Amino acid sequence: MKFGVIVFPGSNCDHDAYHVISKHVGQPVDFIWHRDTDLSEYDAVIIPGGFSYGDYLRAGALARFSPVMNSVREFADEGNLVLGICNGFQILCEAGLLPGALIRNRNLHFICEHVNVRVETTETPFTNQLNGGSVLRIPIAHAEGNYVCDDETLDELQREDRIVFRYCDAQGVVSDAANPNGSRDAIAGICNRDRNVLGLMPHPERACEDLLGSTDGRDIFRSLAATLAATV
Amino acid sequence: MKAKVYVTLKPSVLDPQGKAIQHSVELLGFAGIADVRQGKYFEIALDGSLPETEAREAAQRMAREVLSNPVIEDYRVEIES
Numbered sequence: 001m002k003f004g005v006i007v008f009p010g011s012n013c014d015h016d017a018y019h020v021i022s023k024h025v026g027q028p029v030d031f032i033w034h035r036d037t038d039l040s041e042y043d044a045v046i047i048p049g050g051f052s053y054g055d056y057l058r059a060g061a062l063a064r065f066s067p068v069m070n071s072v073r074e075f076a077d078e079g080n081l082v083l084g085i086c087n088g089f090q091i092l093c094e095a096g097l098l099p100g101a102l103i104r105n106r107n108l109h110f111i112c113e114h115v116n117v118r119v120e121t122t123e124t125p126f127t128n129q130l131n132g133g134s135v136l137r138i139p140i141a142h143a144e145g146n147y148v149c150d151d152e153t154l155d156e157l158q159r160e161d162r163i164v165f166r167y168c169d170a171q172g173v174v175s176d177a178a179n180p181n182g183s184r185d186a187i188a189g190i191c192n193r194d195r196n197v198l199g200l201m202p203h204p205e206r207a208c209e210d211l212l213g214s215t216d217g218r219d220i221f222r223s224l225a226a227t228l229a230a231t232v
Numbered sequence: 233m234k235a236k237v238y239v240t241l242k243p244s245v246l247d248p249q250g251k252a253i254q255h256s257v258e259l260l261g262f263a264g265i266a267d268v269r270q271g272k273y274f275e276i277a278l279d280g281s282l283p284e285t286e287a288r289e290a291a292q293r294m295a296r297e298v299l300s301n302p303v304i305e306d307y308r309v310e311i312e313s
Contacts, residue, residue, distance in 0.1 A: 065298075093303075094301065101303040101304045104249055105248070106246070108248050108249065146248075148246075148303070150244070150303075182248075
């Protein structure tokens, strides 16, 4: 199996994602420049965090027009796995691969801290090695992570079990106080209808080393690898 | 010819920046403010090669597909000849 990490001008978590795939997943991984369009040799693509195009216009808005994004759309349509982290989640929403949008945090602050998220479903290629309802301690680092969508979309996400992570407290209780950015329904991550595209605001790639204070992110990448091992 | 595009948050979307701005202008002593909403304004200079109807259509497409995010924002286009 082979992973690709897409690099836009302004991506800054690309090396973290690369490191996790090569060191902790132990699989080959390439950087993919945003002008490249051939994804045929990859089994999974990660759209990393950062500030693509300096967050000009809206976070993720301009990255959507990079040549690689047409290929990512086709790649996803073919059922391949796409993981968008932080700015990657924003890009996937702007590109219409995931519903909704991410707006300014309700307290207006750039928030950089470890938060707790609850695993809401294990029925995805990204969470099948996790325990449903378990709490992961993973950092967030964003100013625009406040998930919004209309009532119809929220209803659809809930009904189709597509809310993958919710912000919660250390005991796994979802509450307004445990919601760092004001996201609707405490949403931290969602998947598409076919469940092969996941976007989340927390950074699991920054939670894979004891040195960094948490290794809770590893099982997300292990799930990805386990899924691919079973299919590729 | 110039296209002016106004992008505003949909009424249903909360605007924390607008709220902070409202608070600041109230601190300056301005009273009677019911609400402040922050938006974006774009001026697109056109070279005049398109007739006005087509220029308007082009600007509307730009507003819809690039300048605004239809999930959270509305837009309005004006053409100034």
